[in-house]
Structure formats: C-alpha cells, structure tokens
Amino acid sequence: MSVTLEKVDLSLKYTAYYKQVKEELFEGSSDILNAQRSKAFQSFVMQGIPTRKNEDYKYTNLHPSFAPEFAFVHSRTDEEANLQEIFRCDVPQLNTTLAFVYNGWFSKKSSAIDQLPEGVILDSLENISKERPELLSKYASLANPDEDPMVAMNTAFAKDGFFLFVPKGVVLDKAIQIINLMKGSSDLLVTQRNYICVEEGAKLQLLLCDHSENLNNYLSNSVTEVFAGSNAEVEFYALQNQHNKATSIHSVFVEQQRDSRVTTHTASLHGGLIRNNLKFILNGENCEANMYGITFLDKKQHADNFTQVIHAKPHCVSNQVYKNVLDEQSTGAFSGRIHVVRDAQKTNAFQRNNNLLLTDQATMQTKPQLIIDADDVKCSHGATVGQIDEEALFYLRARGIDEDKARLMMMNAFAHEVIQEIKLEPLRERIDELVDKRLRGELARCHECSYGKDC
Amino acid sequence: MLSIKDLYVSVEGMEILKGINLEVKPGEVHAIMGPNGSGKSTLANVLAGKEEYEVTSGSVLFDGEDLLEKAPEDRAKDGLFLSFQYPVEIPGVPMVNFLKSAVNEHRKHKGEKELTAGEFLKLMREKMDMVDMHPNLTNRSVNEGFSGGEKKKNEIFQMALLEPRLAILDETDSGLDIDALKTVANGVNALRSPERSAIVVTHYQRLLDYIVPDFVHILYKGKIVKTAGKELALELEEKGYDWIKTDN
Numbered sequence: 001m002s003v004t005l006e007k008v009d010l011s012l013k014y015t016a017y018y019k020q021v022k023e024e025l026f027e028g029s030s031d032i033l034n035a036q037r038s039k040a041f042q043s044f045v046m047q048g049i050p051t052r053k054n055e056d057y058k059y060t061n062l063h064p065s066f067a068p069e070f071a072f073v074h075s076r077t078d079e080e081a082n083l084q085e086i087f088r089c090d091v092p093q094l095n096t097t098l099a100f101v102y103n104g105w106f107s108k109k110s111s112a113i114d115q116l117p118e119g120v121i122l123d124s125l126e127n128i129s130k131e132r133p134e135l136l137s138k139y140a141s142l143a144n145p146d147e148d149p150m151v152a153m154n155t156a157f158a159k160d161g162f163f164l165f166v167p168k169g170v171v172l173d174k175a176i177q178i179i180n181l182m183k184g185s186s187d188l189l190v191t192q193r194n195y196i197c198v199e200e201g202a203k204l205q206l207l208l209c210d211h212s213e214n215l216n217n218y219l220s221n222s223v224t225e226v227f228a229g230s231n232a233e234v235e236f237y238a239l240q241n242q243h244n245k246a247t248s249i250h251s252v253f254v255e256q257q258r259d260s261r262v263t264t265h266t267a268s269l270h271g272g273l274i275r276n277n278l279k280f281i282l283n284g285e286n287c288e289a290n291m292y293g294i295t296f297l298d299k300k301q302h303a304d305n306f307t308q309v310i311h312a313k314p315h316c317v318s319n320q321v322y323k324n325v326l327d328e329q330s331t332g333a334f335s336g337r338i339h340v341v342r343d344a345q346k347t348n349a350f351q352r353n354n355n356l357l358l359t360d361q362a363t364m365q366t367k368p369q370l371i372i373d374a375d376d377v378k379c380s381h382g383a384t385v386g387q388i389d390e391e392a393l394f395y396l397r398a399r400g401i402d403e404d405k406a407r408l409m410m411m412n413a414f415a416h417e418v419i420q421e422i423k424l425e426p427l428r429e430r431i432d433e434l435v436d437k438r439l440r441g442e443l444a445r446c447h448e449c450s451y452g453k454d455c
Numbered sequence: 456m457l458s459i460k461d462l463y464v465s466v467e468g469m470e471i472l473k474g475i476n477l478e479v480k481p482g483e484v485h486a487i488m489g490p491n492g493s494g495k496s497t498l499a500n501v502l503a504g505k506e507e508y509e510v511t512s513g514s515v516l517f518d519g520e521d522l523l524e525k526a527p528e529d530r531a532k533d534g535l536f537l538s539f540q541y542p543v544e545i546p547g548v549p550m551v552n553f554l555k556s557a558v559n560e561h562r563k564h565k566g567e568k569e570l571t572a573g574e575f576l577k578l579m580r581e582k583m584d585m586v587d588m589h590p591n592l593t594n595r596s597v598n599e600g601f602s603g604g605e606k607k608k609n610e611i612f613q614m615a616l617l618e619p620r621l622a623i624l625d626e627t628d629s630g631l632d633i634d635a636l637k638t639v640a641n642g643v644n645a646l647r648s649p650e651r652s653a654i655v656v657t658h659y660q661r662l663l664d665y666i667v668p669d670f671v672h673i674l675y676k677g678k679i680v681k682t683a684g685k686e687l688a689l690e691l692e693e694k695g696y697d698w699i700k701t702d703n
C-alpha cells in the first residue's frame with residue numbers, strides 16, 4: 001500500500017538523518033538530555049511520523065509537512081534580534097520582559113533577563129541542564145515519548161529551548177514575553193524544548209509569540225512542560241501568527257499541584273498547518289484549569305487542537321472553550337478528552353467547542369471524549385458547527401450597516417467570548433486588533449516582509 | 456414617498472402577498488391591521504429587504520426609485536426603518552458599537568461628519584431619556600437578555616437615533632405596558648413632520664389613540680381588502696374580523 005510505503009519512507013528519512021548527525025546532537029548537550037535522547041529515538045523509530053491511522057492524528061495528515069528537504073540547526077548561532085523589524089510585524093510590543101529564541105535556541109544576548117526579580121531563572125535549556133540538572137530531574141517528567149511520536153522526535157532531536165523557573169512565593173508583576181523567531185536562508189526544521197516551573201505560591205504571566213522571517217518552509221516541533229506548584233498561578237498565552245508555509249506542532253504538558261490555577265490561551269491567527277497538543281494533569285485537590293483557544297483559518301490552512309485533561313484528584317475544576325472561524329477551503333479539528341479517574345470525586349469538567357463556517361467548502365471535525373471513572377462528578381461538553389446567523393446579519397444591515405461590516409461584527413462577536421478571557425489587558429487589545437485585521441482579510445503581516453499574496 | 460403596485464410575494468414557493476397596492480405620501484400615517492398570518496410582517500420585511508422573500512411581480516418605488524433592487528443597508532440609509540416584530544438577540548455585538556456604526560453609516564451617507572465617541576454618547580443619552588430606556592441596556596450586547604418590552608423600546612430608541620423618513624412599526628405595541636406604550640407613541644409622534652411618514656402595523660386600536668392614523672387598511676390573506684379613516688380601527692375593535700372574513 002502506498003500510504004504505508006510513504007510512511008516508512010518519510011520516517012526512514014528522519015531516522016537515517018538522526019544516525020547521521022548523532023554525534024552533533026550529543027555534543028555539548030547535557031547528560032540528562034542525552035540520556036533521554038537515545039530512548040526517545042527508539043520510540044520514534046517504533047512510531048514513525050503519524051498517519052491518519054494513528055487515532056490521535058486522524059484529522060491531521062503531517063506527511064506533506066515533513067516532505068521538504070529541511071535543514072536542522074544543531075548548534076547555537078548567536079544573532080542579535082532586530083526588535084524594530086519584529087515589532088513592525090505583528091508581534092505585539094507590550095510592557096514585558098522580553099526574551100528571544102532563534103530557530104529553537106535561546107538567546108541570552110538578546111533577552112532582558114537581568115530585569116527579572118531575584119531567584120527567577122530564564123536561561124537556555126542547554127545551560128541549565130548542565131548547571132542545574134537537579135531542577136530538571138525534579139520537575140521535568142511530563143512529556144512521554146511513547147505516547148506521541150512528535151514528542152519522541154522532539155526529545156530525540158532537541159538540544160535547546162528556554163528554561164523558566166519562578167521560585168516559591170515570587171510574584172512576577174511584569175509578564176514575560178518570549179519571541180520564537182524562525183529565520184533561515186533555506187527550509188528549516190526546528191525542535192525546541194521548554195520547561196517552565198512555577199513553584200508554590202508563585203505567579204507568572206507568560207506570552208509566547210511565534211514569528212517567522214522570510215518565506216521558507218518552516219516546521220517547528222516544540223514541546224513545553226509546565227509545572228505549577230501548590231497555590232501557584234500561571235497564565236500561559238500562545239500567539240501563533242506565521243505564514244502558510246509554516247507548520248507548527250506544539251505539545252504543551254501541564255501538571256498542577258493543589259490549589260493552583262493555570263490558564264492557557266491559544267490564539268492561532270495564521271499558519272499553514274497548526275497542531276496543538278495540550279495535556280493537563282490535575283494532580284492535587286482544588287485546582288482550576290482553564291483552556292481557551294481561538295483559531296482563524298482560510299485558504300487551505302489546517303488547525304487541530306487536541307486537548308486532554310486528567311482529573312487525578314478530587315475537587316478540581318476544568319474549563320475549556322475553543323472556537324474556530326473557518327473560511328474558504330480551510331479545515332479544522334478539535335478533540336477534547338476529559339478523564340476523571342476513580343477517586344476524583346466532586347470534579348467539575350466543562351468543555352465547549354463552537355465553530356463558524358464561512359463557506360460550504362470549509363470543514364470542521366469535532367470530537368469530545370469523556371472517560372469518567374468517578375461517580376460524583378459534573379461533566380458537560382458541547383459542540384456546534386454553524387454559519388453566521390442570517391437573522392442577526394439582516395438586523396444589522398437593516399440599520400444601515402453594510403454587509404461586509406456586519407459580517408465582521410458577527411465574527412468579532414463570535415470570537416469575543418474567548419478573547420475577553422485574556423487577562424493581560426494590552427495583549428487583549430492587541431489581539432482584538434489583530435483579529436479585526438485578520439477578519440478584514442488583510443495579511444497579518446507588515447508589507448516590509450513582502451510575503452506573496454498567498455501567504 | 457412610497458408607492459407599492461400590485462405586489463406579489465412568495466416564501467418557499469408559497470404565495471403570501473397577492474397584489475398589494477399602497478400609496479404613502481409625505482407626512483401620512485397608515486395603519487395596517489388584519490388577522491394573524493395575513494401577511495403584515497411579510498410586507499414589512501419585503502420593504503426592509505429581507506432576502507428569503509421572493510417578489511414574483513409588482514413594484515415598489517421609494518422617493519421615485521426602485522426600492523426592491525437595493526440592499527437592505529441602502530434602504531436604511533435612504534431613510535427607511537423597520538421596527539421588528541421580533542427583534543433578534545446578537546450576543547457579542549455590543550449595543551454601543553452597533554448603534555454608533557449605524558448612526559455613522561447614516562451620517563456618511565448624508566455627507567455629514569462622523570460622530571466621535573463623545574458626541575455619540577451624548578446623542579445616545581439624549582435619545583435614551585426620550586424613550587425612557589434603562590441606561591444599563593446599552594452596556595449589553597444587542598437585545599441580549601432584554602425583556603419583550605425592552606426589545607420593543609430598543610427598536611424605538613434606534614428609530615429616534617436614526618430619524619428615518621419612513622418608519623414601519625411591526626407590532627411595536629405588543630408586549631408593552633401602558634406607560635411604555637405612551638412613551639413609544641411619544642417617540643413616534645416626536646418624529647412626525649410634513650416630510651416623515653409611518654406605517655403602523657398593530658392589532659390594537661389603543662395605539663392608534665396615541666398615534667392617530669390618516670388611513671387604516673385591513674390586510675387579509677395577502678390583500679388589502681378595506682381602507683378607511685381612523686374610525687375603521689374602532690369598528691374592528693368592536694366587531695372583530697368575522698365580517699371581513701365572510702365578505703372575502
């Protein structure tokens with residue numbers, strides 16, 4: 001069968017490549033990362049690049065994304081960030097502590113880490129895993145290569161990313177903004193590995209902005225682990241705003257200890273193919289987990305949000321609201337799994353996925369899945385796929401608002417419920433603007449980047 | 456101002472209006488009454504430009520121009536206003552944004568300067584007082600969670616903001632308490648002038664005590680079967696529609 005053949009071929013290409021660059025991968029890397037590397041590689045060999053036969057990837061075909069002849073970046077190239085250039089594009093300039101990751105490598109030089117409060121660490125993973133391996137072995141254990149081939153691939157190839165540590169009781173009053181910049185003279189594949197640890201009673205607002213310069217094929221396969229200690233508070237915002245030749249696979253794992261509160265916000269404004277894996281483990285009583293997602297798609301773009309929440313302890317609340325606006329021939333998917341384990345009584349788990357299809361060609365797959373092994377729980381899920389409410393549209397038009405503008409108002413209204421949950425106010429305003437711009441059909445870009453119309 | 460000639464309208468292949476003729480001159484108020492399902496709202500919606508209604512024959516001129524070929528928003532900007540029988544809720548669209556856009560679209564069309572946020576709020580407060588609308592309502596989304604009566608008041612409030620030349624009120628009086636009914640009538644009367652006209656669709660003579668019509672028409676099974684002065688409404692109140700039904 002051709003599918004299997006293709007799968008084998010493409011996966012073989014990457015396993016062969018691993019063997020070829022193995023020395024480079026191990027060189028300069030810490031023992032702790034290298035120890036995972038070999039195991040994860042075996043796991044990747046077993047699994048391969050997923051096809052649609054893989055239940056967890058049945059709505060997303062990653063094969064075309066892996067087809068180009070990518071270059072990898074296996075060592076640090078210290079480049080200075082051109083801030084002006086970046087902010088002229090659609091990366092919001094906010095009052096934040098800024099840090100940069102270039103092609104998967106944390107850049108100490110361009111990052112304003114000296115402004116951080118005492119005890120807070122923001123550094124490269126490569127560094128920290130050598131200097132403070134105990135921090136990693138204590139907290140990093142969430143991403144399991146055997147559960148996901150993309151996590152396996154990341155673990156096998158990743159050498160760097162950022163490491164963020166907020167010690168006990170430290171409240172960061174300024175948000176940290178990390179700009180992931182992809183910039184190359186050829187097609188690039190980037191594997192980035194990030195760890196975030198917010199200890200007991202600490203508080204963090206973090207914003208990740210993806211940005212790519214020039215119009216190459218980019219594939220980013222990143223993994224981020226987030227550990228929230230007891231009574232910690234974390235807001236995690238991801239702004240995905242790239243171009244149609246960019247594939248972004250981002251797996252985020254969150255573990256929460258008792259009384260902690262973690263909110264994730266994923267705003268996918270632009271990108272060729274986006275796959276977001278988000279897995280929460282509520283590992284202490286009285287946790288609150290909020291997961292919001294807003295996605296805008298057009299042309300042949302594809303986005304797949306795959307969430308899992310494991311209620312491992314009683315008295316926790318989880319809340320998911322994901323919305324998609326799909327235009328032209330775009331395709332979208334949402335799979336949301338909620339697992340309430342046996343003793344997690346008094347669980348409150350809520351999930352909703354609403355989708356707005358603007359054309360007949362756009363399609364959306366939505367799949368809730370509840371696995372409930374406790375008896376005293378409240379769970380609800382709901383999904384809608386619909387068009388713009390024609391009655392409402394007529395009402396607006398009957399008051400003199402022209403059709404395009406009325407549609408825009410309706411689409412903004414649809415997105416509003418999710419956007420209003422962004423607590424970082426300047427970001428909310430910027431996202432509002434970006435969404436408005438996006439919906440007007442303007443390229444989510446500045447003209448300096450001079451991307452073609454199709455991107 | 457408005458001239459409807461031999462208008463036939465179908466919805467989903469079903470003929471609902473069967474040859475409507477109606478002349479509305481500047482300054483006139485016409486009341487349209489008639490049993491449930493006779494086609495009053497259909498007529499109102501066709502005039503406002505609702506697309507699901509198919510005009511199979513006939514013509515409508517508004518200020519001498521073909522109304523039917525215009526988009527709903529252009530009809531509105533030309534001065535036609537429909538107060539909906541069932542105003543729709545639009546969650547997520549804030550009232551203030553909606554109203555400001557509507558007002559400014561009208562102003563642009565007339566070649567006037569758009570209002571700033573401050574100017575608009577001032578205008579809004581003034582009109583809100585006029586129709587006795589609770590200020591909290593403008594902090595919500597359009598009609599979201601409004602009571603039946605509040606929705607109707609909101610229609611009149613919008614009318615007061617947009618100052619149409621032809622207002623079509625589709626059962627704006629239904630669901631209003633006595634005080635609200637007077638307020639709504641005052642809102643309509645405040646707009647009355649030799650240049651402005653109104654078509655008032657109602658089931659109750661009571662509203663017509665406040666908004667006194669020049670003509671009363673009875674619409675029955677898609678046709679205007681009787682036209683007379685304001686006394687016709689009183690007659691209907693007394694006798695009901697049976698005599699109309701047996702005659703037609």
Ligand SMILES: Nc1ncnc2c1ncn2[C@@H]1O[C@H](COP(=O)(O)OP(=O)(O)OP(=O)(O)O)[C@@H](O)[C@H]1O
Pocket residue numbers: 466467471489490491492493494495496497498507540
């Ligand atoms: N969109 C539609 N689809 C199908 N039938 C419709 C539609 N709109 C109106 N009709 C039908 O057309 C007829 C006239 O309806 P219309 O709403 O115009 O009546 P009306 O005179 O306003 O009645 P009421 O006094 O109850 O408001 C009714 O039989 C109604 O069911």
Ligand SMILES: [Mg+2]
Pocket residue numbers: 495496497540625626
């Ligand atoms: Mg009606």
